[in-house]
Amino acid sequence: MILTAPLAALGRQTMAFMALIGRVAIFAFQGLTHIFRPPFYGREFLVALLNIGWLSLPVVGLTAFFTGGALALQIYDGGARFSAEAVVPQIVAIGMVRELGPVLVGLMIAARVTSSIAAEIATMKVTEQIDALTTLSTHPMKYLTAPRLLAALIVVPLLVGIGDIIGIFGGFIVGIQQLGFNPATYIVNTVNFLQFTDILSSLVKGMVFGGIAATMGCYFGMNSGRGAQGVGAATKGSVQAAAVLILAANFMLTSLFFAS
Amino acid sequence: MIEFQDVHKSFGPKRVLRGVNLTVPKGESMVIIGGSGTGKSVALKCVLGLIHPDAGTILVDGKDATQGDRDAFLARFGMLFQGGALFDSLTVWQNVAFRLLRGSLKRPKAEAREIAIEKLRRVGLTPDVADLFPSELSGGMQKRVGLARAIAAEPEIIFFDEPTTGLDPIMSGVINDLIREIVVEMGATAMTITHDMTSVRAIADKVAMLHDGVIQWTGPVGEMDNSGDPYLTQFISGSAEGPIEAVR
Numbered sequence: 001m002i003l004t005a006p007l008a009a010l011g012r013q014t015m016a017f018m019a020l021i022g023r024v025a026i027f028a029f030q031g032l033t034h035i036f037r038p039p040f041y042g043r044e045f046l047v048a049l050l051n052i053g054w055l056s057l058p059v060v061g062l063t064a065f066f067t068g069g070a071l072a073l074q075i076y077d078g079g080a081r082f083s084a085e086a087v088v089p090q091i092v093a094i095g096m097v098r099e100l101g102p103v104l105v106g107l108m109i110a111a112r113v114t115s116s117i118a119a120e121i122a123t124m125k126v127t128e129q130i131d132a133l134t135t136l137s138t139h140p141m142k143y144l145t146a147p148r149l150l151a152a153l154i155v156v157p158l159l160v161g162i163g164d165i166i167g168i169f170g171g172f173i174v175g176i177q178q179l180g181f182n183p184a185t186y187i188v189n190t191v192n193f194l195q196f197t198d199i200l201s202s203l204v205k206g207m208v209f210g211g212i213a214a215t216m217g218c219y220f221g222m223n224s225g226r227g228a229q230g231v232g233a234a235t236k237g238s239v240q241a242a243a244v245l246i247l248a249a250n251f252m253l254t255s256l257f258f259a260s
Numbered sequence: 261m262i263e264f265q266d267v268h269k270s271f272g273p274k275r276v277l278r279g280v281n282l283t284v285p286k287g288e289s290m291v292i293i294g295g296s297g298t299g300k301s302v303a304l305k306c307v308l309g310l311i312h313p314d315a316g317t318i319l320v321d322g323k324d325a326t327q328g329d330r331d332a333f334l335a336r337f338g339m340l341f342q343g344g345a346l347f348d349s350l351t352v353w354q355n356v357a358f359r360l361l362r363g364s365l366k367r368p369k370a371e372a373r374e375i376a377i378e379k380l381r382r383v384g385l386t387p388d389v390a391d392l393f394p395s396e397l398s399g400g401m402q403k404r405v406g407l408a409r410a411i412a413a414e415p416e417i418i419f420f421d422e423p424t425t426g427l428d429p430i431m432s433g434v435i436n437d438l439i440r441e442i443v444v445e446m447g448a449t450a451m452t453i454t455h456d457m458t459s460v461r462a463i464a465d466k467v468a469m470l471h472d473g474v475i476q477w478t479g480p481v482g483e484m485d486n487s488g489d490p491y492l493t494q495f496i497s498g499s500a501e502g503p504i505e506a507v508r
Contacts (some may be wrong), residue, residue, distance in 0.1 A: 039362065047349075124347075131310050132345035136359050136409075137334045 024241075027145075027222075028215045033148040034139070044147035050111050052148070052214070053155030057162070059112060063104050064096070064163040068170025071095055076179050088179065089189035092171035097198045098258070101164035103250050108208030109156055110242035114217040117148055118238035121221025122231040130222070145218040149211065156210025157203040164202055201257040209246045210254060216242035261286045262307060262417070262449065267316035267325050268300055268473075277313070278473030284466075286321075289443050289450040291460045291481075292496060294470035295504065300453035301342075303470065307451075309338060320417070331364055338410035338448075340439075342422040344402040346394035352405050356380060359413045370383050379408040383438055384454035400431040407435070411442055418443065420452040424459050436462035457496060460484070469495060471504065 075091045124130050131242055133140050168190055177183040216238045224234035262284040269277040276299035284290040292300050305311040306326055307318050318325040325333070345353045356376035360367045367375070377387045383404040394402055403423065410418055420439060423430035437458050443450045443463075452463050460467060461481065468478040469492050477489040485496065494502030 041362070105341075127343055128341045128345040130339055131305070131308075132339070132347070134310055135308055135334060135337060135339045137331045137363050138358075242476055 024219055027219045030141055031145040031149045031215060031218065034142045035150045041143055043145050044143060045151055048151035049155055052151050053159060056109060056112055056159060059108050060105050060159050060163045062167045063108055064101060065170035067100055067104055068092060068096055068167035069174040072171035072179065077246045088175055088181065089186045090193040093131045093168055093190045093194050094198060096167035097164045097194060097202045101167050102160045102202050102205035102209060105160045105163040105206065106246040107243055109210065110239055110246060111203045114213045114238050114242040115235050117214065117217025118221040119231055121218060122224030122234040125222060125224050126226060126231060130163060137209040145213035148218060149214045152210035152214035153207055157206035160202055160206030197257060201253065205253050207247050212245045212249060213242050261321055263319040265311045265317040267306060267318060269306065269311065269313050274401065275473055280475055282468055282475050282478065284449060284451055286449050287447055288465045289463055290468060291452045291454060291464035292468050292470055293460055295454060295455065298470050299473060300470055301421055304421060304451060304453055318483045319473060335365060336416045337419065338415035339419040340406045340410045340421065340423055342425055344406040346402055346405055348394055351391050351393055353377060355394065355405060356408045357411050358409060365413050375412060379412050383408045401424050402425065403435055414446065415448060417449045422454055423452065424456050439463050
């Protein structure tokens, strides 16, 4: 009995975790199907576009800019060890577009958007606003989840694209100001080195990460516990889950695009 | 008419409803009383499909509440939530006209706003509150807006969940009178849950007492004080002594 108790506890935790994955998957599927089925809530969609996209631009831009600059410094310093300082433009471009751009934007969206969606919807749940929606003949999945999910699927790839460009620009500024690169050469090397697959993988990652961020926010919000503690737990859980899933999905997508 | 037939509902090991049987005749105002946590809200939410009963049937005008077109079913109901449950992101008039701005009851925006302002007037609010946000209103005003939203689409059945909780006695009286007037004026069937006995006397045609997951007593409000039922008598008097266990 004493020996089997830890195994039983582990089994229970595993079962609960698998059940959670199942519930989240069903939730995500329902959210996606509601995007294509009327009624459509245009106002909610536009508000979500604004909140997820436009208002995230400053944080995404600053993160990408500083990361691009730091990346240029690191590559220059590391490359100097084997006389490969000249690869800075190429490695900054590939590093930003393939990995850092999508991942950092995804994590910033998880921090900024997932938390805000989860807290908002959880508060709505705690204050019976979700029940009120239902009694007013409005499906909460359709009114709350579908517009946010659609907006994230559209706008996060755009944010990733912008983040990639600003990140490369950050590397460019450091490259020409601090590391002595010729501006024209830097740009030519960057543009010539990037391939279509690099850009495509970046945007696909952005779309997947956007979907994860919005789904986690909505799922944890809709399933929040009671009171302020419930809202806090939902917000924390949503950000944790979104961040871990984004990093896991990034690994899988990188394997898919580049492992061969 | 709303009929509960042997309705059961448990949350984990906690059996909240243990066979509720109750009939709310059409056009009457039924008030369900009972202590906190006795399942009054659960019973109400079961009718609307917000909570699904484990067993038993709920009939609305003879039809199973869980069957048929859900939108058409819900369009017959209005509900005033305990905390108002107003949508923070929408203005007062958009809250009141929520149902009239979307779905099967959709009207042109100007007409919906006009109806919202008329309903706000009906509950004693002036048109200048229409463009405020719920967070800018007092508790009593939020209740009134919630009431205006509940009646905006002229529902046949209105539910009131603890309509006077958190309000001062004068505002409670105002809300009670408003509810009574509106229910009579609209000829609606009303179900109210409360533990405020002043509300009961102001709103009810009939009273039902929910205790231990079943209806302990039901009858006209006039017979409530002389019912002879020990549970009801203790509840009305607010005494700690009696069959209802009071934890001190």
